[in-house]
Amino acid sequence: MTIVVALYAAGWTLFVWLGDSWLQMLVAVAMAVVFTQLGFVAHDLGHRQVFRTRRPSDIAGLLIGNLGVGLGWGWWTAKHNRHHANPNHEDHDPDVSPAVIVWSEDQVARSTGIPRFFAKYQAFWFFPLLTLEAWHLHVASVKSLFQPSAKRRGLELTLLLVHFALYLGLVFTILPVGKALLFLVIHQGLFGIYLGCSFAPNHKGMPVLTKEDKLDFLRKQVLTSRNVRGGWLTDVALGQLNYQIEHHLFPNMPAPNLRKAQPMVEKYCAEIGVSYLQTGLIESYGQALRHLHEVGADLR
Template sequence: MSTSGAVPTSPAGPRSGASTPSRPAQRSTSSYTALAQRVREAGLLHRRRGYYLRRIVVVASALAALATSVQVVGDFWWVLLLAPVLALTLTQVAFLGHDAAHQQIFSSPRANAIASRCLASLIAGLSHGWWLGKHNIHHAAPNQVGRDTDIDSKLLAFHPDALEGKGRLHRWFLTHQGFWLFPLLLVEGFNLHVDSATAVLRRRRDEPRSATRAVKRRYVDLLMLTTRWAVYAGVLLAAMSPAKAGLFIVAELACFGVLLGGAFVPNHTGMPILARGKKMDFLHRQVITSRNVAGGLLVDFFMGGLNRQVEHHLFPSMPRPNLKLVQPMVRRHCEDLGVPYTEASFPGAYAAVVTYLNTVGMAGRRNISCPLAAQLRS
């Protein structure tokens, strides 16, 4: 996920090897303003309440049907087959919470905030305040070292600077980290819930002030999370033994991590990394660090609209169904400016992610820089 200064090469897919244009920032800024004006005039920022109402009704009905099905199946091993279905439904809930947090559903910021908190904390089980704080930073500085926490990981190295201070065993692991990514997604659901609960339950003295703001109204989130887990456990224990209930939760969290994590991983990983303190205009920053994932309705469904990451980063408050409508306009605009616009197939995007992660990891093992790593360090 990343750039340092202007990174001319990355295994990100079709045009990711193009160098960052040297046009004046003022021209890019005014050009984005002109693009935004055309988008507004086309009505693509207007709310799509009917679309979101239908999706909310569908996920609410699915959750009710799943709760009923669990009681009907009861204390039989077949009940575990419902866990992946629940994970899929909760992933769609998380996508809706994401859209509400970006002010995509309602005209009122307060209504969006309430909807997002209910969808994220009360239903999906992830603290709205914790997620919103880190996600806002990501949108402001995608793939920038020292700012975007999405490229900070204790286990993986998303850029060469992250290799520093790692032990020999850890460096060996990192040489194959691209392949380890897939089994690691199985525990991503656990990690997300643990990080969310930790942020809500306590604040360490060494946390930056931004982390405090990120968990605003933590007690509301804490109440919602507690209620959510109490209802979840109650529904399961009313139908099955504690052992089966525990296995059900483990299976659901594993599938949830694969589905939700899998939707986020291809969007920025393997794209240029921005060095600490690097200044860049909004249009270039958002476009060159993002990758779109091409595909049909299935890709749209499983990635929750995040497969049009370029458009989402340029217009974060644009309703999800409008992203495909604005895509041709954005692509033409980038071509006119000479700004690299990256789009890959679903397999191609993941191949680029694996190649990039392994390249970064191998650079640490050799203790020398391959061309990609050298550019990332520049």
């Protein structure tokens, strides 16, 4: 956390120091990485992995999420907890709702409008659409605070507005309009791609559950999740979410301990005959994209 926050401060300091320069586009790339890493920290805070009590988790989550990267921490945490309760369940998991991408043949058959338009060749659209993911998260964060169920509406909205005011104010003050707009496109586009590429290997292309599937907790979590092999670089790049099976079984286990739990979980799954999938990073994307392409086959 200290390293990522220090990099965040260093990145904006460098931005101010460089001034009106095309080198700022490289800063945009670097800051996309830093924003995503801050997102991983907010994720861990949401799972109560960092502090033992709720209050410091909430305070840190609001500062990092809302103020730091413009992500509504309360909204995203509630949505993510629904995902954990029913991963890849087409009726209960908000991450597989057919908003743009459709995840099952059943959803394709019921799709209309934009999802149906993209579904035909959605495997080819997947990565280009990720460039809009960060923008979507910003908009959804603000919209959620106008729902009747919103909590801490005033505080969260204020922190989000302060983030947007400081972020846009700094970019358009330091850079002329053309360079500023390009900086925003690069930074937010790569931020969205990095986020999407970090979460996509975890469940995309894995079985999509329906109300007919009656699974116990262990099978519901393991059979819908995929681990990604790799060393320390993969762990850092994916925020240690590459141990997705262990994370879903023990969501409040601090991320650095997931790699220690992995061999024990794999061994236990083998003993009780539960399929445990672990693959390389590139292959994980291949499995996800093949699944998306197969889902849209009827439309082709």
